Amino acid sequence: MFKAREYVKAESLEQAWQLNQKKSSVIVGGMMWLKMTNLTKGTIVDLSGLGLDNIEENEEEFFIGCMCSLRQLELHQGLNQYFGNIFKECTRHIVGVQFRNGATVGGSIFGRYGFSDILTCLMALDAKVELYKGGIVELAEFAKMPYDKDVLVGIRIKKDKRKAAYITQRRSSTDFPLIACCVGKLQNKWYVSIGARPGKACLVILDQGECSDTLELAKKAAGQMIYGDNVRGSGAYRKDLAVIYTDRLMKQLEGVE
Ligand SMILES: Cc1cc2nc3c(=O)[nH]c(=O)nc-3n(C[C@H](O)[C@H](O)[C@H](O)COP(=O)(O)OP(=O)(O)OC[C@H]3O[C@@H](n4cnc5c(N)ncnc54)[C@H](O)[C@@H]3O)c2cc1C
Structure with a gap:
């Protein structure tokens, strides 16, 4: 206890x-x-009195305060409209509504959990973490940093017109994910984030270049990450799923059946 x-x-x-x-x-x-x-x-230091439980939106960006609940992410119209409902998709399997009303974005990101849906989702959007002393840091960099005693103030996401899609596979609906994939597309660049490998999410950025074959691109992205075994599945299975889901999300964003 x-x-x-x-x-x-x-x-x-x-x-x-x-x-x-x-x-x-x-x-x-x-x-x-x-x-x-x-x-x-x-x-224990509680941040709930500092007005950091809001999602703010202006013409350039979204700011998600650290004390926002996962349920707020799930239901936020602006975020979901802008990013193709991925916030609904990346939160809806996390335990249950009552739980998501309690769990915060700050705790989910600061924890940098290997199974994190939230970390995987935000990474493909090129989100940034605002730290009280450390300033603004790329989320992909923050995920690699050692745990320290800073305070996470919130998350910033640029409104850069990227399209994004998210998917997970779970052994049962509210279990931890077996694999989590998020793909963002901005101009000719693909942002592929894969989490629950079972390590914490990593980001690969690929230039579309001459290649229009999404399966080839998916293999290239998924091939740059390390996969491991645990009770939910083997590393080899996870890698196969990562390729299939990345390809599927890329096709979805390209509007290909
Ligand atoms: C049974 C269970 C199932 C779960 N399933 C999933 C799942 O399927 N997918 C998923 O993505 N997540 C899952 N989670 C994780 C959950 O969604 C939250 O990420 C987790 O509970 C942490 O959020 P919290 O607000 O409870 O943080 P807390 O428990 O309060 O804190 C977590 C850590 O973050 C630190 N912290 C919190 N806020 C800040 C801040 N502002 N600045 C600095 N440090 C801070 C704390 O010191 C602590 O180390 C699960 C958790 C549980 C308990």
Whole structure:
């Protein structure tokens, strides 16, 4: 069981960051993951009073505050309209509505979980992470960074007119994904993100160049990642699925049956 001695509702990001510098402190999102651990902490730092539970949209970008719930992502009209419903698709299998009302975007991204639907989806959109001290960092870079004591403020996604599509395979509807694929298309570039391999999502950017064969491109993208075995499936099976789904998503974005 997770235990903590003290609870602080932060009054500013600076205060949250200062408190979090102690080894025994931890920032909390929805605590849906943390509560499953056996950790004992000194202070838990709650960001829910800082107005970071909104999705803001302007002409250039979307900003998703770290305390937004996965349910807000799933239902947000602007995001879903702009990106072909991928936010609905990448959240709808995560446990259940009650759970998605609690789990936050900040916790999902800061955790950098190997099974993460959210990380896989946002990576193909070239999203950026806003860190209180670290500034704005490419999500694909952030995923590789070691865990530190910074505070994740939110996610920024440019409205660059890219098209995107998302799919997962699961052994049962609300299980962790066996493989997760997201493909973005911007002009002649393909952004392919594959997660649950079972490692955390990686991004490959391919130039369409002369090649119009999506299967060839899918093999090239999926071939650049490492796949592993776990109880849900073998690495070889995952790699085959990654090729098939990437090809399928590319065809969907090209409007090919
Ligand atoms: C049973 C179960 C099934 C799940 N299935 C899936 C699934 O199929 N697909 C999927 O994508 N996800 C799945 N998840 C993960 C879930 O969606 C959330 O990602 C997870 O619960 C973390 O979100 P949270 O808000 O609960 O974070 P918390 O548990 O509060 O925090 C998680 C971590 O992030 C840190 N953190 C939180 N917010 C910040 C911040 N703003 N700045 C810095 N650090 C921060 C915390 O310190 C902690 O280390 C599952 C989780 C559970 C428990």
